[in-house]
Amino acid sequence: MPWRSTARSTRRFRPRDAVEVLRASFLYLSHRRGLQRFVTRQRLTASLAHRFVAGDRLDDAVQAVTKLNRRGWSASLDHLGENVSEEKAARVATDDYLAAFERIASERLNANVSVKLTQLGLDISPDLCQELLARILQRAQQLDNFVRIDMEGSAYTQRTLDLVLALHQRYPNCGVVLQSYLYRTVDDVARANEAKVRVRLVKGAYHEPPEVAFPKKADVDAKFAEEMQQLLLHGDYPAFATHDDRLIEATKQFAHERHIPLDRFEFQMLYGIRRDLQVRLLREGYRVRIYVPYGTEWYPYLMRRLAERPANLLFLIRSMIRERRAA
Ligand SMILES: Cc1cc2nc3c(=O)[nH]c(=O)nc-3n(C[C@H](O)[C@H](O)[C@H](O)COP(=O)(O)OP(=O)(O)OC[C@H]3O[C@@H](n4cnc5c(N)ncnc54)[C@H](O)[C@@H]3O)c2cc1C
Structure with missing residues (x-):
């Protein structure tokens, strides 16, 4: 993987490398069916998904x-x-x-x-x-x-x-x-x-x-x-x-x-x-x-949208913090 640094490598880890790591991680996670079941049950990820998905039913679409x-x-x-x-x-x-x-x-x-x-x-x-x-x-x-x-x-x-x-x-x-x-x-x-x-x-x-x-x-x-x-x-x-x-x-x-x-x-x-x-x-x-x-x-679709723009994850984290404070 291009971002992996080795003992001999002198290249410094740049912010773009971090984005690449996140991108690859989200695409990897998009295939994990076990995680899909867990993530789709979470209210927060469901609310993030609904930024990108019209709803659960044909009526919503x-x-x-x-x-x-x-x-x-x-x-x-x-x-x-x-x-x-x-x-x-x-x-x-x-x-x-x-x-x-x-x-x-x-x-x-x-x-x-x-x-x-x-x-x-x-x-x-x-x-x-x-x-x-x-x-x-x-x-x-x-x-x-x-x-x-x-x-x-x-x-x-x-x-x-x-x-x-x-x-x-x-x-x-x-x-x-x-x-x-x-x-x-x-x-x-x-x-x-x-x-x-x-x-x-x-x-x-x-x-x-x-x-x-x-x-x-x-x-x-x-x-x-x-x-x-x-x-x-x-x-x-x-x-x-x-x-x-x-x-x-x-x-x-x-x-x-x-x-x-x-x-x-x-x-x-x-x-x-x-x-x-x-x-x-x-x-x-x-x-x-x-x-x-x-x-x-919506799980694999959401993971691909996160991979395209890992900053979408910040939205999720901010919502989590807000919900915790409100609880
Ligand atoms: C109508 C449509 C159908 C598609 N169908 C397919 C398909 O069949 N197969 C396939 O492999 N891919 C498909 N894609 C996804 C596509 O391959 C890209 O992954 C996706 O569009 C992001 O690339 P971009 O061209 O927008 O450029 P990028 O360079 O990735 O993005 C340009 C700018 O768009 C914004 N942006 C891009 N993605 C996001 C995001 N997820 N969240 C928030 N902002 C974002 C950001 O401002 C970013 O700077 C489809 C995309 C569209 C729009």
């Missing part, structure tokens, strides 16, 4: 999206859950997504849905996953809606792309997510553009080894900028999902220089993060979609 739509944002609903190990759970998740599409239609919401393939049983059987995803895509197509397939850790990248590219031929109403931290993504962007598959470009939220991903943030950002340009020039309605001011400015600038109309792409951001930026972009006339997670399985 519908309420949140209604408010967002009223103010001009579109949304993507994410029913939290991943890495299911039983077929029954994958089928329940599928039914939940079908229910979400019915509510979007009946409430006339401006929203689509984001799905993780490990929630639909990718770890159990690729055939099961394909069957369940096809059911969701078919219903979404009947309702003239769209399904975004989230991208998970690199162990799933190829399988996710293969499945999306195969199903896209029958259901063009699906798109994928590509992560600029992976070396392979430049090529994947070209493949997606060629197949006219819609891409959401992100930096990437999982812990990846240097064999597959750029270890340095500067390289990840540079690749994001390069891939953003390829998507704006050759992609089908790309989405740029970042809260990074510099990359958002670069996207705006490039679109302006190339006379790309503002309705040919969108920005996407996470519920509860950089609301100032969400408002500003909307006021400037850009399309902005908010990713709205809901459900009780």
